[in-house]
Amino acid sequence: MRRVPYAWIEQARPGGVILTPWCDDWTHCGLLRLTVGEDGIATGRFTSDSAFMLMRTQRRDLFLFRDVVMDDHVPVESTTTLDPWAVADSPIETQFPLGLRLGDLWYAWDHDPGVDGVEIRLWVATADGGSWAAVDWDGTDGTAQYTVWQHGPRRVWDEVEAAHRWWLDNDRPGPERLGLTVTPEGQWAWLDRPEHAWPLR
Incomplete structure (x- = not known):
């Protein structure tokens, strides 16, 4: 449920x-x-x-390139120092509290995004498909900064960063x-x- x-x-x-x-x-x-x-x-x-x-x-009928990301979207570019794997490929002890805090956000990995200079992309989107973010890794070991693209009325990667800070500030519950x-x-x-x-x- x-x-x-x-x-x-x-x-x-x-x-x-x-x-x-x-x-x-x-x-x-x-x-x-x-x-x-x-x-x-x-x-x-x-x-x-x-x-x-x-x-x-309780299931959602939502697909990334059918319902969320559209050709006419013009995302806003920024950067982040938060490792995408720290929030979306982490142990259940991390992901579960983040998920409860984030509520209606979901994510999907794209290991072949077909974008020059991008090895792996993490997509994050709202459950209604109205807002999304993409976090890019260029394949460089030891990367300290990642490119972020965000679209929609909510800045969902900002929400992910805030949830991760909350988790750290509360002794990693x-x-x-x-x-x-x-x-x-x-x-x-x-x-x-x-x-x-x-x-x-």
Whole structure:
């Protein structure tokens, strides 16, 4: 599941436990254990030891070159010192918290982008296809700076950099420090305690 249907909470008695595999657009490897409270709010923590196929109703029908990147897009060029492999080819202990923080962002590697001077390209895009970024590696060992192209109303690579800084600033939390609260109004992820929450996108 990407989201817990509130109907599950309504159908559970106070004290009831809901256990479900969890994923987001960034990574697919979590297990969520919620406990339903007397107030109709469910809260609980994640672990990172499960992986299942998404429910059919939770899947996205989105393709990079059909729905996201268009020929008439004019991206903005910049650079980054954040290694793309540090966020998109890292252990689950890194990717899971980043995914929960980033919410509706997903990524795809292109190992043959067909662009002069680009060996590998990392694509990052929003789940609605409205914004995207491409981070290029030229094949040079020990690269300290990468070229970034961004298009759309959101600067998604900036969001990735901010999420990575948040992860570093909070002592590199793993899945066991993360949780979720589900209410009739929405769903909030949190770090360590429910008071340290942000709304899921």
